[in-house]
Amino acid sequence: MSRESRMRATINQKLTEMGERERLKEILRARLTECGWKDQMKAHCKEVIKEKGLEHVTVDDLVVEITPKGRALVPDSVKKDLLHRIRGFLAQHAT
Amino acid sequence: MKMEEVSVSSLDNSKLEALAQDILSDLVEDACLGLCFEVHRAVKQGYFFLDDTDQESMRDFEIVDQPGLDVFGQVYNQWKNKECVCPNCSRSIAASRFAPHLEKCLGMGRNSSRIANRRIVTGNNTNNKSESDQEDNDDVNDNDWSYGAEKKAKKRKSDKNPNSPRRSKSFKHKNSMMGPRRRMDNQESPRMLMKDEAFSQ
Secondary structure (H helix, E strand, O other), X not given: OOHHXXXXXXXXXXXXXXXHHHHHHHHHHHHHHHOOHHHHHHHHHHHHHHHHOOOOOOHHHHHHHXXXXXXXXXXXXXXXXXXXXXXXXXXXXXX | OOHHHOOOOOOOHHHHHHHHHHHXXXXXXXXHHHHHHHHHHXXXXXXXXXXXXXXXXXXXXXXXXXOOEOOOXXXXXXXXXXXXXXXXXXXXXXXXXXXXXXXXXXXXXXXXXXXXXXXXXXXXXXXXXXXXXXXXXXXXXXXOOOOOHHHHHHHHHHHOOOOOHHHHHHHHHHHOOOOOOOOOHHHHHHHHHHHOHHHOO
């Protein structure tokens, strides 16, 4: 393993062990709900379901349809906020 | 194992930034997946479309956005300009001030005896105040709701005997709601008329 990938593994491990990953997940979820992202995505889901049929829709169908759109629709402000926190964590725990 | 000691200090900022972006990417992906699972379960358990209403109801209860109407489509300032004649003092009073005026005028409200007493006290000291001034003062000094009157009430209380058993009552006003009474003339009138039991003679 290169030095970089070792470092990444260490950081990821720390993130999880210190509970920071969970905290960040919660914060992200809250922000996404606040800004209406969740409602937007749910509306998109409704379309997908109507298209595929209520009985036959699978998790994979949803994942394939939702994920790319979901990633694109995250507002910049939310991304900025999360990145700020992540960078803070890295600055603190990566040296 | 030396693994824990490997630090980031040797790596430059661009790599750090890339790492931060990757972590964000993971988090976003996680949120998306979470949503997919949530939706899928709702679909299979049958409660996904539960909060939808049929088209006709959606049209019936749509929010109204016209000037002069509230969101329910009701006219809300209908009684703004109407005036009523008081049966007691024969003055012409604005509709939204009518109920409180009646309380004072008929001597049947919660505070009207207190106000009357106070008036007797101050009436002895300053006899040049006209009747209409005092009537209007009464309305402002209605301590139940109005915010501005709190200051006047406070001042008044400090004049009273500090040893009087009624002292503790001043706390009641500190905690009272500084509520909707202040200048919400639109909403007051129809409801206040119905609430005022003193009126039922």
